[in-house]
Amino acid sequence: MWCQSCKEEYEEEDAGTCKECYEEASETEEELKREIDDLRSRLHFLRLPSPSLDASSLSHSDLLLHAIPADAPARPDTPAVPAHRVILASRSPVFRAMLENEMEESRSGIIKIYDVSYDVLRAFVHYMYTAEALLDEQMASDLLVLAEKYEVKNLKAYCEKFLTSKVSNDNAITHYAFAHRHSAKQLLETSLAAIMDNMSTLADREEYKELVEKDPRLVVEIYEAYLNRQVNTAAGKETDSSSRKG
């Protein structure tokens, strides 16, 4: 027998599908690919160039965003990030409320964004125009915090997905604490699972000791989840062995 897909010969017990299902699956794949092409082209159309300060008068924005870092005062030569009211208001309910009501920010067109660096603010605004961001772990964490603050759900999910893909034994505790602080459920579950897979070395870790100092409640939750899993596993084995007996 010959496989219609890889053209190799195979044994009867290695049969996958009948001819009809094979053809249907190929058609489905083609359809999905066409849909992807269509979505990509619409996405490309809807992307906007994020505005720059030195652009021509047309793209001149009606807002200026100022990054105010948490640790240091903003350097006086740090440029502002230009933006358009219509874009920020459509992406974020927080900006919408700020700009719809006659608040100081709306009148002056100047918005201060606290606890954030210029680079992160620029990446934030760029995402508002393009639905794209170049992430590393630091940038993803910083953008997630900003996305949460301004209720940009799409960006928060994007960053959380990225961080979740980066969870390892080495950073699980840090990510776990971060996920807790910012209600990132998927990241929380993944990092908690990674921690529970390495309980024997947990207490030796620096991040663990820090967490015990700073937020012992979270440490308790780790132990509770671990114990819970042990009990469930034991109950599962119990059921297994009793069903084997029966």
Place this chain on the structure above:
Amino acid sequence: MWCQSCKEEYEEEDAGTCKECYEEASETEEELKREIDDLRSRLHFLRLPSPSLDASSLSHSDLLLHAIPADAPARPDTPAVPAHRVILASRSPVFRAMLENEMEESRSGIIKIYDVSYDVLRAFVHYMYTAEALLDEQMASDLLVLAEKYEVKNLKAYCEKFLTSKVSNDNAITHYAFAHRHSAKQLLETSLAAIMDNMSTLADREEYKELVEKDPRLVVEIYEAYLNRQVNTAAGKETDSSSRKG
């Protein structure tokens, strides 16, 4: 043998794929579906609400578009369609040039759009914000013309695809002439093929007679294409019979 996809029994000669390729294909399908979900969510994020005249001050636009119909003077009570410079300029090179240069339209914020009804203009602006349009054949034709004029390629392709899917024996000549006028290649090919499939009744059609009057060059092109196809088909048969002889 049992198909892993439809679970039905089948004969050996109806085998489609081996098990390995079956599993790979299922994975590919899952991946494509995940990509579609991701693209849809980004698309949803980038859509903008198209502005309305009575919205709150925030969405207040900085442009007003006036529809000037070709056949009748615009009724004085026809409302203008509001829009934002940043959106129109990013979607259309024609609007970009108009708004970047210090033209009358840019200074006044008022743009007259000629030969178009209010409804079509509204649908046009809506597409600029959402990459979506509700089409019937008339709307698709009208929007295609406007998209061509303002070089909104994405919208032109969208309308052309819709019209191409509607080509039938009854409307092929009309679509053919329209496609010619607006350089719509895909629509041209599909409608020409539909015409050539019904050459025996061609000369009786009203649209044919009109076209002979208005643009006989196009009629000549139909006959040339038809003759060309006949010659090629004959040559094909010739090759067939000579290869059979050989």
